[in-house]
Amino acid sequence: MSKRxxxxxxxxxxxxxxxxxxxxxxxxxxxxxKTHRRFWGVLKRSLPRSINMCNTSPEVVLGVLAWIRxxxxxxxxxxxxxxxxxxxxxxxxxxxxxxxxLEVFNIQHCKEVGDEVVQLVADRSExxxxxxxxxxxxxxxxxxxxxxxxxxxxxxxxLEILDFRGQKNVDDDVMEALxxxxxxxxxxxxxxRGSGYAFxxxxxxxxxxxxxxxxxxxxxxxxxxxxxxxxxxxxxxxxIGYPHHALPLQVDITRLPKLKFLGVCAMHQLDTFIDWxxxxxxxxxxxxxxxxxxxxxxxxxxxxxxxxxxxxxxxxEVKQPEFASIIPACVExxxxxxxxxxxxxxHGIAKLPNLQYLNLASQLADSELxxxxxxxxxxxGQLFPCLTNVFFGSDLIQGAQFExxxxxxxxxxxxxxxxxxxxxxxxxxxxEQLLHVFSSVNARKLxxxxxxxxxxxxxxxxxxxxxxxxxxxxxxxxxxxxxxxDAILNTVGCLPSLKVLGPNRAESFRDWDLHSSWxxxxxxxxxxxxxxxxxxxxxxxxxxxxxxxxxxxEDIDPVYPVMEP
Numbered sequence: 001m002s003k004r005x006x007x008x009x010x011x012x013x014x015x016x017x018x019x020x021x022x023x024x025x026x027x028x029x030x031x032x033x034k035t036h037r038r039f040w041g042v043l044k045r046s047l048p049r050s051i052n053m054c055n056t057s058p059e060v061v062l063g064v065l066a067w068i069r070x071x072x073x074x075x076x077x078x079x080x081x082x083x084x085x086x087x088x089x090x091x092x093x094x095x096x097x098x099x100x101x102l103e104v105f106n107i108q109h110c111k112e113v114g115d116e117v118v119q120l121v122a123d124r125s126e127x128x129x130x131x132x133x134x135x136x137x138x139x140x141x142x143x144x145x146x147x148x149x150x151x152x153x154x155x156x157x158x159l160e161i162l163d164f165r166g167q168k169n170v171d172d173d174v175m176e177a178l179x180x181x182x183x184x185x186x187x188x189x190x191x192x193r194g195s196g197y198a199f200x201x202x203x204x205x206x207x208x209x210x211x212x213x214x215x216x217x218x219x220x221x222x223x224x225x226x227x228x229x230x231x232x233x234x235x236x237x238x239x240i241g242y243p244h245h246a247l248p249l250q251v252d253i254t255r256l257p258k259l260k261f262l263g264v265c266a267m268h269q270l271d272t273f274i275d276w277x278x279x280x281x282x283x284x285x286x287x288x289x290x291x292x293x294x295x296x297x298x299x300x301x302x303x304x305x306x307x308x309x310x311x312x313x314x315x316x317e318v319k320q321p322e323f324a325s326i327i328p329a330c331v332e333x334x335x336x337x338x339x340x341x342x343x344x345x346x347h348g349i350a351k352l353p354n355l356q357y358l359n360l361a362s363q364l365a366d367s368e369l370x371x372x373x374x375x376x377x378x379x380x381g382q383l384f385p386c387l388t389n390v391f392f393g394s395d396l397i398q399g400a401q402f403e404x405x406x407x408x409x410x411x412x413x414x415x416x417x418x419x420x421x422x423x424x425x426x427x428x429x430x431x432e433q434l435l436h437v438f439s440s441v442n443a444r445k446l447x448x449x450x451x452x453x454x455x456x457x458x459x460x461x462x463x464x465x466x467x468x469x470x471x472x473x474x475x476x477x478x479x480x481x482x483x484x485x486d487a488i489l490n491t492v493g494c495l496p497s498l499k500v501l502g503p504n505r506a507e508s509f510r511d512w513d514l515h516s517s518w519x520x521x522x523x524x525x526x527x528x529x530x531x532x533x534x535x536x537x538x539x540x541x542x543x544x545x546x547x548x549x550x551x552x553x554e555d556i557d558p559v560y561p562v563m564e565p
Contacts, residue, residue, distance in 0.1 A: 049074075049076045050076060050077035051075055051079070053079060053083070058083070058085040061083055061085075061088070062087075065091050068096065069095040069097075069098065073099050074101050075099055076101055076104065077105075082108075084109070086112065088113060089113050089114055089116060092120070093116060093117065096121070096124070098124075099124060101128050103128050103130045105125075105132045109136045111136070113141075114141045118148050122148075125156070127158065129159060130161065131160060131161040133163040134164055135163045135164075135166055137167070143166070149164075149170060150174060150177050153174070159183065160185045164192055172197070175189075176202075179202045182209070183209055185211050186212040187202075189213070190215050190216040190241075191216075191217050193219055196218045196220075196228065196249035199215055200229060203235065204231065206232075207231070207234065208234065210234065212235075214239030214263065216239065217241065233258070235258060236260050237260065237261040238256070238263065239263035239264075239265075241265030253274065257282075257283070260284060276299050277302065280305045285312070286313075288312075290315065300320065300322040304329065307327075307329035309332060310330050310332065313335070315338050317338070317340040318338055318339075319340055324348065328351060331352070331353055331354065334354060334357065335357040336358050336359070337358075338359070350376065350384050350418065357389045357390075358390050359390075360390065361391075361393065365407070366408050369407065369412075376418070383419075384420075388423045389422070389426070390416075391426040392425070393428035393452070393453075409433045409436035410436060412436060413436035414440065422441055425450070427450070428451075428452035431454065431455060431461070434453075435460065443464070444470060448471070448473040448474075449468065449471060449473070450474075451476050451477060452504055462487060462488065466494040468495065471495050473498070473500040474495070474531075475504035475531050476488070490522060500530075501528045501529070503531065504531070
């Protein structure tokens with residue numbers, strides 16, 4: 001094996017986490033390890049407790065699963081998310097039968113994984129399993145069946161964290177079973193079929209342990225069921241939403257003394273199931289209220305009173321006149337995610353003294369930007385004084401329709417000249433707009449860059465990216481990565497600080513054939529970590545806009561710090 005091929009597949013970090021790279025076949029690298037006593041000795045003395053195979057190639061997944069059967073049946077954390085190849089279920093069944101110590105099991109977005117895998121884990125690890133993610137698991141086979149979900153919950157009594165997003169067979173019976181878990185702390189249920197009654201009963205049943213719960217697809221209650229009341233002495237984060245106009249539940253803020261985050265999607269009857277006057281006297285400092293209708297007066301009055309203490313705010317639009325006084329009062333706001341704004345509102349946002357993260361999914365027109373520039377030219381003092389990260393033109397806000405292609409490139413570029421401290425840019429725009437934006441930001445200050453739309457001509461854009469010498473993270477749309485991968489890697493060779501490269505959308509992994517945990521930069525020998533778009537922002541203290549995107553607590557796939565292969 002040549003020197004350039006000598007980076008081992010099995011790589012032990014200080015915390016005994018096994019990460020998998022796929023630049024050679026599994027068996028070649030295993031043979032390499034066996035011929036190097038230092039690596040093999042370490043491997044035998046400290047077999048990994050945690051194995052991550054996120055987005056590795058199918059042959060490597062199969063090889064590592066076989067290796068687990070022979071050498072590492074004591075593994076405690078296994079991450080397989082995103083793998084939907086034929087035969088994955090059979091490989092898991094063949095090789096994990098003796099693994100009886102699993103604590104964390106992640107098979108989210110594994111479309112071809114079915115009931116038998118979940119049953120196997122429930123049978124073998126019923127005493128140890130604490131966390132499991134079944135987000136979209138089995139979607140290619142009709143999802144995990146209700147009977148298997150009930151069996152999992154009934155057997156694994158130590159479950160603490162569950163991600164059941166998208167599981168269509170989760171209904172009131174499954175929610176009732178979840179309520180019997182004595183250690184349940186966090187559960188994600190969006191895309192399931194439970195009613196508001198079952199949801200609130202689950203919160204009540206787990207009122208001594210449950211700190212975080214969310215469901216944006218609550219169903220109508222039964223005819224004989226009155227709207228139940230959500231109450232809990234320990235709940236810290238609550239997210240609710242429903243597709244119907246009917247009222248599915250009541251939220252008693254006075255009986256949620258530790259609540260910090262309150263999220264509501266779909267604004268139908270918003271002021272009928274929450275007493276916003278009680279929110280004023282609560283500990284809530286983070287609000288998400290996104291929908292398609294205008295905000296009711298009770299909500300606006302509440303927001304005006306708690307504005308000085310808010311640290312996170314997500315709204316679908318702020319064009320109602322009340323926001324003219326609400327937004328400037330948010331002096332402690334760190335993160336703002338908004339839809340439609342006008343020129344005066346944008347000016348109020350620009351004056352916020354502590355704003356660090358701004359998601360502007362707006363319908364700003366040239367005329368509104370011109371008005372905004374006229375306003376700021378008459379003033380002294382720096383705008384956006386603490387702003388470091390901008391998410392511009394993204395579709396992360398429910399109900400917001402951004403049309404960036406209707407904004408003149410010069411007008412857009414001028415907006416970014418007012419953000420001198422920018423270190424992170426997440427943008428969706430036309431190639432022409434992108435070049436103008438690049439000309440207006442301080443390229444040498446940028447640490448993170450995410451291009452959500454096509455960059456256009458790589459010969460024009462990549463040379464500009466090469467000047468961003470402080471970049472540590474670069475994410476691109478998967479189409480550009482596939483078409484221009486070699487050119488992008490050559491660009492990466494000019495970025496000495498870059499640590500992470502990859503696609504910026506989770507769904508891109510399902511169709512992207514470049515399944516590798518690491519990229520090797522040509523000629524330099526450097527290794528660049530593959531970006532995982534499922535998100536790590538919470539580890540840096542930043543709340544993802546999809547609140548449950550980083551759900552498992554076990555650090556099974558760390559981004560920082562990382563060790564090269």
